[in-house]
Amino acid sequence: MKHFIASCVFVMCAMTTNAQQTPAYLDESLQIEQRIDDTLARMTLQEKIRVIHAQSKFSSAGVPRLGFPDFWTDDGPHGVRPDVLWDEWEQAGQTNDSCVAFPALTCLAATWNPDMSLIYGKSLGEEALYRGKDMILGPGVNINRTPLGGRNFEYMGEDPYLASTMVVPYVQGLQSMGVSACVKHYCLNNDEEYRHQVNVVVSDRALHEIYLPAFKAAVQQGKAWAIMGAYNIYKNEHNCHNQYTLNKILKGDWQFDGVVVSDWGGCHDTDQAVKNGLDLEFGSWTNGLSQGSSNAYDNYYLASPYIKGIQNGKYTTKELDEKVRRVLRLFYRTTMNRQRPHGFLCSDAHYDAVRQIANEGIVLLQNKHNVLPINRQKAKRVLVVGENAIKMMTVGGGSSSLKAQRETLPLEGLRKKLGGNIEVDYARGYVGDVTGDYNGVTTGQDLKDNRTEDELIAEAVAKAKTADYVILIGGLNKADYQDCEGHDRKQYELPYAQNHLIEALAKTTKNLVYVNVSGNAVAMPWKDKVSAIVQSWFIGSEAGNAIADILTGDANPSGKLPFTWYARLNDCGAHALNTYPGTWRNTDDKAAGFDKIIDEEYKEGIYVGYRWTDKNNIKPTFAFGHGLSYTTFSMSNLRQSAKEMTRDGKLTFTVTVKNTGSKRGAETVQLYIKDIKSSVDRPVKELKGFKKVWLEPGEQKDVDMTIDNNALAYYDETTGTWKSEDGEFDALVGNASDNIMLNSRFMLK
Structure with a gap:
């Protein structure tokens, strides 16, 4: 009976399809949307509310009457967390919930190899499937802004281009197994201390150039099915229900069609949760954070308070139907996906x-x-x-x-x-x-x-x-x-x-x-x-x-640092400018239960990591992109496909890499772009391409790296758009941000 209703829809579609066209039931995206429409029309108000909030520590309810099973999440991003009891954080006492522990994401980023991300995501997806999980809470792509960040080990370093490039195959690999990624923590969750109370003050340019690109890549290139809101605050709104980051940017500008999941206890107010982009609420106790009762999950902000608001006319069902539509889309991609492969555990x-x-x-x-x-x-x-x-x-x-x-x-x-x-x-x-x-x-x-x-x-x-x-x-x-x-x-x-x-x-x-x-x-x-x-x-x-x-030496080291290794703490912009950890002030955020919040202004703006050390001529202990080998390499003969590039065109740079040593090894060619003259302040250089190449002793290969206008643009705060300017740019090629070996100039027209 579980698939009976959907099957009827398929047959009806097939009967009404013109023979000269692709049958509707063969178009997967159209098929899912039709099934969502059919299901949404059949759901009661109680069933709609049921699917948008947790029913246990790690699960949300399905719709048994219509054949939808419960939806199970679990923590990542480095392995599948052991199971806890239904309504307690205590261990469930199972003997089959061990897992393979994968390297932390700092290590994955340090490979500078997207192929490793794909293997990582697919392997983790197999483990999750075997354990009966429909969503892994990861990967994390928050930027390493300060080396004191307690959770930096879960993220992919300081550079938005590196993190963007590495997160996409992870998401694709995981979701190829029918397990949803839940990319976190969106956004500006760059330190852990007082994370529920930090209100980040940051320029629009730094937000879009540094802190958002990896999330954008995960959504637009990786096609992530879920995003987790962060605990912290931006523009005085909590990021699990934030009008600007969720409604405008994520769902508006980026056209995200997936589900926004709250971090556990990150929801603080029914009215904001209804209106400001949250789709699926998870938490711990009655208010998701600190107060408990026997019917905790019914008292979540998107549970009984929401249904009462609809019944008394405070809310219409417009926002509810949009949330449910997204949750159903997630169901059809995971629990209702009949092409889901089989999982493997500890293989x-x-x-x-x-x-x-x-x-x-x-x-x-x-x-x-x-x-x-x-x-x-x-x-x-x-x-x-x-x-x-x-x-x-x-x-x-x-x-x-x-x-x-x-x-x-x-x-x-x-x-x-x-x-x-x-x-x-x-x-x-x-x-x-x-x-x-x-x-x-x-x-x-x-x-x-x-x-x-x-x-x-x-x-x-x-x-x-x-x-x-x-x-x-x-x-x-x-x-x-x-x-x-x-x-x-x-x-x-x-x-x-x-x-x-x-x-x-x-x-x-x-x-x-x-x-x-x-x-x-x-x-x-x-x-x-x-x-x-x-x-x-x-x-x-x-x-x-x-x-x-x-x-x-059984393995030749080939990793490269995904962040700058400062000689001293004050060599980091956040500390040099005394912006971390911020300044306390009183607040009337009664819904969140806080009488104080801390404003943390990112005064360094776009100058994070090597951008800061370059600007201020600071020598790090070890630079971003640095990493040695047991063999040696040379780079030579940098050439480009043209001397000029148009805004709708592309430009390819080619460099010859040779293993000049006696052992097989890998070198990572790094391409940085420098704007020679700009109307706005720009970094000395920015990573815009890289490629890892394995070579036998004496072997050489040509390595190609292609850029488009995105590599030359900055975020224009006056227009709220990305902008590039005519003029000269340098392509800088090396094997670390402080070891540029080759350069070439080109024009943008």
Whole structure:
């Protein structure tokens, strides 16, 4: 009976279709819209209200009378979160809800390889399908504005072009499995502290040039089926029901035909939710945030209060029908999609994907005297130091916390890889977060160590004296006030006295390799005293194997930084201008339950990341786009398809890349555009193209990168449109934002 009504519609369409035309029932988009019309006409008012708000922690109701099943969401974006009870955050106690933990999205962005995004999305979609999920709450594409951002590890870096390019295949891969992406957090959710109360003050130009492009790409190119509103406030309206960002930009300018989902507890007012673009409300308790009752979900803002407003004439059903239409469209794309493939859980292919993404995303930041890769023919003893070598990182960090089927730890991976004739010893070095549990999932590790800082450092130094290599695996973790949802970092420096440990080891051995595990940059005052520095990110189930692959040279590092690594915090615009974390003021936002909000003005405007350091001639510790290899490359012979470009035309740049070293490896060619003369202030350069190319020793290839007028335009605040100006532009080509090797000039006419 479930598909009986829809089947009748198909037959009626077929009977009335002209034989010379494509039958209506073969046009999928027309077919869905006709089914929506038919369903909407049959639904009662109660059924319409039923489908636009949650009925449990992670599900919303279907329409049983018409054959629509319930709709199930789950957290991502790095794996499928373990199941909780229907109405509690406690674990459901299931034994089949483990998953493969994929690398954090900072690592994915660091691959600079859209093919990895497609594999990532498809693999995650397969896991979600097996677990019975219809929507994954991800990916996240908020901009890394400050390295203190607690949730930066879930996002794709500082550059709008890089994030835009990487998010599209992720969405396409996930949705190819009939599982909806829910791109988050729209928009301007760039820090976590007081996230419910931050009112962002930002120029229209910065909004459109920096903070919106990745969302726009996900909608217009990726065809995302859902967008999640952010907790924060913009123009004094909460972003889960914001007239400007949702109605005007998302649904108006971008013609988004999907569903706007509230972040959990992000809805604060029925009237605003009805009118300002929210379609599907999720939350925790009665008001979605802090107050509970036995019939919590019926009391959501888009539940009983909404239906009462319709019944007493406060609202018409116009907005309701539009919301329901979008939700039904989501149903037909997911739960009612009879072409949905089958899912797979914890497959070998998924673990292979994790390892491949991690290997391509790990960044070799520094390698003095070619200390890496580890020489397995000469090394007799390797010392591994640091808590992060033995600490599980798949548990914790907020809603992205997972119950991984397995997680290979760095010490384990190195011992397995080196084995045989090489002794791999271990010293703790420092003690950090030893909790190892989040939301009912526990690591089972006992990391307690009561030794003092001096005792821990003394042990590491003593063991380092007889080691051929010392591998210090440190950095951050997913505890509160580190890389974690809900709070921002309190300091740029490494925690747990790690600087003291590094300084002591650097005096003991020349072959000190520092592996930084984090989703953010950290201060490195000891940089010049360390031989090699590797950025490994939070890389999921295959973390230990991937780190061992890179350190031993079994995988040649090819990752590039997706954000600028500042030498000091005040080298970042948000901190140099004292705009973070903002200024408190009183408010009468009674619906939200706040008596104060914090205005955070983005005074740096469009100058985020390398745009800021370029403008102010600041030398970063490591630049945006930086990343080394165990081989070497040359770039030469930059040429262009024409000397001039028209606004409706395109221009292709070609560069010859050669592997001049002795190992197979990959280089990422980066194309930046500079406007020579403009009527408005513009960055020194902006990333507008890139391509990763793999080469055997001695091999060379021509790499093409094509731009159109979008690469030359800026957002004109006076007209509210994108604008480009006639004149000269430079195409700048290199392998990092601070290492431009070639340039070429062209004209826009």
